[in-house]
Amino acid sequence: MIKYLFTDFYRSKAHSIGLLLLLVAGLVSLEIGSRFLERAERVSEKTAAHQAESIQRNVSHSTGELGLLMYYQRFGLENEVPRLAGLSIGQRDIYPSVQSVNVRNLEEQRYSTDLMNPLFQLLGNMDFSFVLIYFFPLVIVAFGFNLVSEEREGGTWSLVLSQTDSPMDFLRCKLAIRLLGVLAVLVLLLAVAVFYLDIPLDSFFWAFGVIAVAYVLFWFALVWLVVSFQLSSNLNAQILLACWVFLNLIIPAGINVVQRWAFPIPEAMTAVIENREGYHAQWDREKEPTLEHFYSKYPQYGEFQHPKDQDFSWLWYFAMQQLGDDEARKSVKEMRGKLEQRMEMASKVSWLVPTVHTQLSLNSASFSDMGNYLQYMGALEDFHEAKKGYFFPLIFEEKSVFEMDWDGFALESFRDQHPVQWIGILAPFILSVLVLLLWANRNYTKSGIYSNGK
Amino acid sequence: MKTRSPILLLAAQVWKNILFRPGSKALILVMNVLLIGFMIVGFLDLNEHQRQVHGFGEDVRENWENSPDKHPHRMAHYGYLVFREKFPLSYFDFGMDSYLGNVIFLEAHKQNTANFSEANLSNGLLRFGEISAGMILQILVPLLIFFWGYDLITKDRENGTLKILFAQGVQGLELIWGRVAGLFLASLSLVGLPLVLGLGLLFFQPENELLGQSLIQYLVLALAYLGYFLILALVSVLVSAKSQSSKSSLTTLIGFWLLFTLVIPKVSQVLGQSFFPNPSKIEFDSAVEEEIIRQGDSHNPNDPHYAALKDSLLRAYQVDSVQKLPFNYSGFVMREGERLSTETYLSHQKKLQETFLDQQQVIRMAAWLDPFLAIKLASMGLSGTDDAMYQSFKDQSESFRYELAQTMNNLQIDLISNRVKSSSDPSARLTQDHWKSMPDFHQQFLPLGEVLSNEIGSLLILALWLVAGVALSVFYSHRIKVV
Structure with a gap:
């Protein structure tokens, strides 16, 4: 009988077309992923080359004054794009993959955006996660x-009932054949992706695959439930389509609205204002408080003094810049807190909404979510501090540009790391599938389909 | 009994049938609540945004005017912050708003990016789309129209009532138009009240100097949406007339809906990106930088461009050193540098914008196949949440930045002595009334004429779809299969 059901399934043109459409859409999405990765690579190469060139040029034009050189010279930190991000681009097309910063205040530099057509951002990428x-x-x-x-x-139906002892097994078989067809396409696409996008077979890839399979299982379980009510085809189609509209359009967008209202972030703007005032106001103040602030933050520079007879020194200048960052620090911290609250709320709600859970977990497994961005922002802070820590003493002791070795300043890169949260990923799926199956089971039992009407 | 037009009778019958379907009344209620609710949400959001932006803008201005006496070049670096305002109609359709930067830091020598878009502050959820009245009207209402309309003719055929209708002398065209009219009427029950109330919201804007323009744009917008729904009603009835069974009619219509709202927009995005790739920021910046260096590097004392400039000045004023010039020489050099670098930046920016427009052109072409894309573009444009409005803001802030830098350079050229060694010198300070005399930044929205002419294309597409639908219904009205 299983053989029959197989032939029946694949003889239907609609079924083959359905699978073929998924395959084609999936392949297109892989191509889009590959282009995204190529672009990120190009940006990284270009930034590295540009950094090397600009160091060379700035040094050759230099008067020898290191402070002046470091006013201009920027160093890049790349937020490494894992190959898997080609499958789930997530927020990666909104946040740039490289930021280049100089040792002046960080706040003014670190939010700059890439050049993107906003219409395209609105329409969104057709990446693999979207197709899925x-x-x-x-x-x-x-x-x-x-x-x-x-x-x-x-x-x-009466033929089925008369020819099988267990109509339930018949239905299960029928559904299983469809499940196998869809899973086959999914596995095929992931296999192609591994080769085409050169994705390493690490735990993140396996997590990605498991999420994809779990998501497919969720939808089959939902179909199984809706079918268990034994309504007409038309009504089933309408109910299932309504589920799709709610799960993929209305509920996620609704959560987004709630998120925005629950955690508004005016701090983003306040920080910009505070940063600008914090730095520029110092020009018109007495130098001592500015320097005192700097010394209390960095006691190691206590040995350097601003020459009393001069209007300007790089020590004072960078102390002023430091106040730009420090004045905005509270708002920046609050902004980060709000962003984390937004993330936390979404991840909590996603327990109830498998589509949202799938998108967030896929983004997290491919390091293209906001969590990754916040980690990167932290890394950029450390990077900036490290550059300051290296150059400040040299600037303050007035070391000449020409006495320094300028070779070791290649583009650096940050690799985000976190273990795969298997339980957090799987539990919501298991929960929802279980609920759906149990509910369906109850319906089937009530309808007496198990006993074949006897 | 008065004889009434069969079209009206048929339409009334459709409306009654829909109303008495189980769940229809609830759906109508929910849709009305959703539409009105999200318009109010959008409206409150808009007012909050405007309130904040005005507050920040006033702070920035106050700080600028109260800046103490100082060297003008320091003011040029202190610069200005401009915050993007939203158009009064943006509550209707959020369009690209969430992807557009909200604040730009304007300073001398450098064009900074617009930062802190809503998308920057969102996790992946924004990618599922945003609910606004526009989105509901573009995506959800059509789905309901298709659900209400898929069996309007197939059901009669399946019940055998189609035969009776024709036997009673109903013409094919009357049948189709009657059904379309009924379905369109039903769609009005979803959107009519919200559209009227939405218009009312415009009168509650705290600042409504743009009331006239907004009202006209709103009316055009509402008409465009009504045209869109009429197109969808035509599509559903025609598909129903052509289909063998209600089931195949429903499948076809759902297929259309997916094609219109999901497939064509995504595919055209992909095509646009591959036909007209745009440079990344680093590529753009290095190209600008290279060209500026080629033209002359004002920071390089041996640069030929600036050496020539210096020589010609010395000759013209017949002096032997720049210190003896009757104006501030370094201010003069900076003014020249700002002019050159801005010129270069703008020429690259223009090219970039052309690439963006080419990309958008692909989407506009795709809209010929897709009334959803056409209404989406028209709706964004008329709500003031499209790229054109954003570009106009960016252009205004760039010219403000240029004005600011050059005003400060001119103050330096005219008022600062050539013998001043550093900007910290007390004699190099200008009094703060100079800052006050520089005008504030006032964002101007695109005027009505420009908005309408930007969207004439997408409105035309909708009009043509409408004409094509009517033509097709005339053509097809003689071929309706009775059984």
Whole structure:
């Protein structure tokens, strides 16, 4: 009988077309992922080359004054793009993958954005995660919405009942064949992706695959539940489509609205104002408080003094810059707190909304989520501090540019790391699938389909 | 009994049928609540944004005017912060708003990016789309129209009532238009009240010097949406007339909906990106930088461009050193540098913007196949949340930045002595009334004429879809299969 069901499934043109559409959409998404990765690589190479050139040029034009050189010279820190991000671009097209900063105040520099067509950002990337989250369920729904009702409406249901002892097994087989077809396409796409995008087979890739499979299972479980009510094909299709609209459009967008209202972030703007005032106001003040602030922050520079008879020194200048960052620090911290609250809220709500959970976990596994961005921002702070720590003493002791070795300043790179949170990833899926299956089971038992009407 | 037009009778019948379907009343209620609710949410959001932005803008201005006496070049570096205001109609359709930067730091020598878009502050959720009245009207209402309309003719055929209708002398065209009219009427029950109330919101804007323009844009917008719904009603009834069964009609319509709202927009985005790739920031910046260095590096004392400038000045004023010039020489050099670098930046920026426009052109072409894209573009444009409005803000802030830098340079050239050694010298300070005399930044929105002419293309597409739908219904009205 299973053989029959197989032939029946693949003989239907609609089924083959459905699988083919998924395959084609998936392949297109891989191409998009590959272009995204190429662009990120190009940006990284270009930045590295530009940094080397600019160091060379600045040094050759230099008067020897290190402070002046360090006013201009920027150093880049790349937020390494894992190959897996080609499958789930997430926020990566909104946050630049490299930021170059000089040793002046950081706040003014670190939020600069890449050049992107906002219309394209609005329409969104058709990356693999999009195909998975939006297209796969549609095909699953199309395959399963009339699992029982097509037999009823086609008049073959009584034949089924008369020829099998267990109509449940018959339905399970029917659904399993559809599940196998969809999973085969999914596995095929992931296998192609591994080669095409050169993705390493690490735990993140396996997590990615498991999430994708779990998401497909969720939709099959949902179809199984809706079918268990044994309504008409039309009604099933409408219910399932409504589920798709709610899970993929309305609920996520609704959560986004709530998130914005619950945690507004005016601090982002306040920080910009405080940063600018914090630095520039120092020009018109007595120098001592500015310097005192600097010494209390960095006692190691206590040995350097501002020459009393001069209007300007680099020590004073960078002490002023430091106040730009420090005045904004409170707002920046609050902004970060709000961003974390937004993330936390979304991840809590996502327990109830598998589509959102899938997107967030895929982004997290491919390091293209806001968590990664916040980690990178932290790394950029450390990077900036390290550069200051290296250059400040040299600037303050007035070391000549020409006495220094300028070779060791290549583009640096930050690699985000966190272990795969298997429980956090799987638990919501297991929970929702379990609820759906149990509920469906109850419906089937009530309908007496188990006992074949006997 | 008066004889009434069969179209009206048929339309009334459709409306009654829809109203008495289970769940229809609830759906109508929910849709009305959603639309009105999200317009109010958008409206409050907009007012909050405007309130904040005005507050920040006033702070910035106050700080600028109260800056103590200092060297003008320090003021040029202190610079200005400008915050993006939203158009009064942006509550209707958020469009690209969430992807647009909200603040730009303007300073001498350097064009900074617009930062802190809502997308910068969001986790992946924004990517599922945003709910605004525009989104509901563009995506959800069409789905309902298709659900209400898919069996308007197939059901009669399946029940055998189609035969009776024709036997009673109903013409094919009357049948189609009657059904379309009924379905369109039903769609009005979803959107009519919200559209009227939405218009009312415009009168509650705290500052409404743009009321006239907004009202006209709103009316055009509402008409465009009504046209969109009429197109969708035509599509559903025609598909229903052409389909063998209600089931295949529903499948076809859902297919159209997915094609219109999901597939074509994504595919055109992909095509646009591959036909017209745009440079990354680093590529753009290095190209600008290289060209500026080629033209002349004002920081390099041996640069030929600036050496020539110096020689010609010395000759013209017949002096032997720049200190003897009757104006501030370093201010003069900076003014020249600012002019050259801005010119170069703008020429690259223009090229970049052309690439963006080419990319958008691909989307506009795709809109010929997709009324959803057409209404989306029109709706964004008319709500003032599109790229054109954003570019106008960026252009205004760039010219303000240039003015600011050159005003400060001119103050330095005219008022600062040539013998001053450093900007800290007390004699190099200008009094703060100079700062006050520089005007504040006032963002201007694109005027009505420009907005309308930007969107004439997408409105035309909608009009043509409408004409094509009507033509097709005339053409097809003789071919309706009765059984």
